[in-house]
Amino acid sequence: MAAVHVIDHPLVQHKLTLLRDEQTGPKEFRELLEEISMLITYEATRDFPVEEVPVRTPLEETRGRSLSGKKVAVVPILRAGLGMVGGILRLVPAAKVGHVGIYRDPESLRPVEYYCKLPTDIADRDVIVCDPMLATGGSVVEAVRYVKNRGGRSIRVMALIAAPEGLRHLERHHPDVEVYLAAVDDRLDEHGYIRPGLGDAGDRLYGTR
Numbered sequence: 539m540a541a542v543h544v545i546d547h548p549l550v551q552h553k554l555t556l557l558r559d560e561q562t563g564p565k566e567f568r569e570l571l572e573e574i575s576m577l578i579t580y581e582a583t584r585d586f587p588v589e590e591v592p593v594r595t596p597l598e599e600t601r602g603r604s605l606s607g608k609k610v611a612v613v614p615i616l617r618a619g620l621g622m623v624g625g626i627l628r629l630v631p632a633a634k635v636g637h638v639g640i641y642r643d644p645e646s647l648r649p650v651e652y653y654c655k656l657p658t659d660i661a662d663r664d665v666i667v668c669d670p671m672l673a674t675g676g677s678v679v680e681a682v683r684y685v686k687n688r689g690g691r692s693i694r695v696m697a698l699i700a701a702p703e704g705l706r707h708l709e710r711h712h713p714d715v716e717v718y719l720a721a722v723d724d725r726l727d728e729h730g731y732i733r734p735g736l737g738d739a740g741d742r743l744y745g746t747r
């Protein structure tokens with residue numbers, strides 16, 4: 539069973555509550571999503587290997603630890619995943635960024651792909667696929683499939699909120715993929731929305747509704 543890591547740090551949970559609040563407008567929503575993404579990145583990269591390197595302080599020679607050589611790719615699912623990229627890059631600035639365009643058909647709830655541009659060396663990178671909402675899981679399963687088809691092997695998913703149904707769907711299709719998120723909510727409603735959730739993440743980020 540792939541691991542699901544729920545980051546229950548007080549700062550994450552406080553900011554998530556503000557994000558859920560219907561009174562939170564796009565500007566604050568964008569800022570909060572970026573901040574939470576940074577905090578989740580801190581946990582999602584905890585197992586990155588480091589190597590000992592020499593370093594000279596103003597006082598003496600010593601040894602430190604470095605991530606040098608670590609190659610990362612961040613792959614947001616458009617649109618809402620874009621809101622997480624800035625926060626991730628604040629902590630992993632050398633990462634390359636690929637984009638996967640997928641929206642969910644409102645009737646069938648099936649993912650519809652419309653764009654894919656990934657780094658050519660994605661097979662050599664640790665990949666973080668990000669999207670704030672993991673509802674049925676259809677979109678993220680497709681995005682991970684794209685990455686695997688291009689040779690990606692070390693893949694983790696970063697989200698904000700997941701429904702249990704979506705996590706099961708992801709586990710069925712990609713049992714090797716670990717998930718990092720801020721909350722697992724109760725259920726999906728009849729329109730495929732996560733309850734209690736935060737509504738439509740893309741619309742709230744960009745003010746399109």
Ligand SMILES: O=P(O)(O)OC[C@H]1O[C@H](OP(=O)(O)OP(=O)(O)O)[C@H](O)[C@@H]1O
Binds near residue numbers: 669677740
């Ligand atoms: O797990 P799923 O059932 O596939 O649903 C989740 C997807 O739905 C939302 O995108 P949406 O279709 O609203 O596209 P948008 O980001 O362009 O608004 C969300 O950002 C995920 O990509």
Ligand SMILES: O=c1cc[nH]c(=O)[nH]1
Binds near residue numbers: 732
């Ligand atoms: O609750 C949901 C489900 C899918 N997409 C969203 O943005 N929110």
Ligand SMILES: [Mg+2]
Binds near residue numbers: 738739740741
């Ligand atoms: Mg949307």
